[in-house]
Amino acid sequence: MSQTERIHQIVSLLETSRHPVPIARFLDELEISRATFKRDLEYLRDRLGAPIVWQRSETGRPGGYRLQGDGGDASGFALRGLWFNxxxxxxxxxxxxxxxxxxxxxxxxxxxxxxxxxxxxxxxxxxxxxxxxxxIAIVQSATRRRPSPWFELVARASVRRRRLDITYYTRSRDATSQREVSPQRLLHYRENWYLLGWCHTVRDLRLFALDAMRNVSLLKSAAREVGAQRLSCALGEGFGIFGGAARRRAVLRFSAEAARWIADEVWHPQQRLRSEGDHLILELPFSHSRELIMEVLRHGHDVEVVEPQALRDEIRQMLERTLAQYAKP
Structure with a gap:
């Protein structure tokens, strides 16, 4: 429980109780230590101006804390200035x-x-x-305009552990295929929904974009279960959503100007950063190069792929094709 939540609950207990609230009740209901309660109480009094006073025990009633405002009541107090981190x-x-x-x-x-x-x-x-x-707003990055009509069905199959028959459009090949899929995880990544599923057609885990599904049917067959460790490996080891098991390591050299930003960025949990003169070296694991190349190209001339050579070649060929387009009058 965050401090914001605790502050709200402490004030709520004080406002709703007809009698002083003993410390034991705060500790029990908030499930916190006495030291944490004392820190929250100090924050309420010193930072938020809460008129919280201690009332000594009376006959048949234990001592406790209460709110005291002008005229002896708490009607003038409210949580002012409380904000979220x-x-x-x-x-x-x-x-x-x-x-x-x-x-x-x-x-x-x-x-x-x-x-x-x-x-x-x-x-x-x-x-x-x-x-x-x-x-205050969260600005969306590029999102696909076509909403998926299959989200409800895919979500239901995921929860009920049923297989799906999917007519799927693969953009990279500009081809449509029929897939029998056991859903494993529904993922929301960079404003788009994906299904990580066991594809019975290719007998392996595959990632399917929901907006690329052309038709979906719920099958009676039970979904095949894939172990949590294998799913974690498929999702978490390499760079980006198409991670998979990390089989290669990229070494990127950033210019002094770009380094001011890159030094504070986390591209991957297992990344390594080091200085090399005025440059910054970033090392990170990856499996599929597509998403990493897109991120590298976003930085233009401010970054150079040092290793591996295959990744350098991919980017060089892509840039050559790009330059060829602009060479035409």
Missing amino acids: QSEIYALLTMHRLAGSMQPGLLAEQSSSLLARITHLLGTADDDPQAILDY
């Missing part, structure tokens, strides 16, 4: 955007109430929730 505001705004963009289907009935609850959470005593949504 960057991870909390990012999580809430992300949930708000995802809930707001839900298509009718699997969670249609719940999405409106979820949206209202998230909107309420975004507000504080001084800030209207809508004002926060107006002035």
Whole structure:
């Protein structure tokens, strides 16, 4: 539980209790230590100006904390200036955007109430929730315009552990094929939905973009289960969503100017950074080169692939084809 949540719960207990709240109740309901409670209490008093006072025990009633405002009551107090840290505001705004963009289907009935609850959470005593949504936003990166009509069916098959018959369009080959797939994981990555599934046609794990599914049918057959370790390996070892088992390691050299940004970026959990004169060297594991090449090209002349040679050759050939297009009058 974050400090923001604890602060809200402490104030809620003080506001709703008819009698002073003993320390034991705070510790029990918040599941925190006495030291943590003391720190939160100090924060409430010193930073937020909460008029929290200790009332000594009376006959038949233990001592405890209560709110005391002007005239002996707490009617004038509110949580003013309480704000979220960057991870909390990012999580809430992300949930708000995802809930707001839900298509009718699997969670249609719940999405409106979820949206209202998230909107309420975004507000504080001084800030209207809508004002926060107006002035703080998460900007979407490139997303595909075609929404998938198959999300509900794919999600249902994933939860119920059933196989799917998928008519799938592979953009890289400009070809359509029929696949029998056992769903393993639904993934939301860079504004798009993907299904990691065991493809019975090729007898291996494959990643399917939901917006590239042309038709989907739910089969009666039970889905094949793939071990968690193998799924983790398929998703997490290499660079990007097409990671797979990392079989190669890329060494990238960034210019002094680009290094000011790259030094604070995490491209991969297992990356290594080191200085080389005015340059910055980034090493990271990868399996498939496609997504890594796209990221490298984004930095233009500010980055050079040092190793492996095969990756250098791929990028050189791609740049030669690009230059050839601009050589035409």
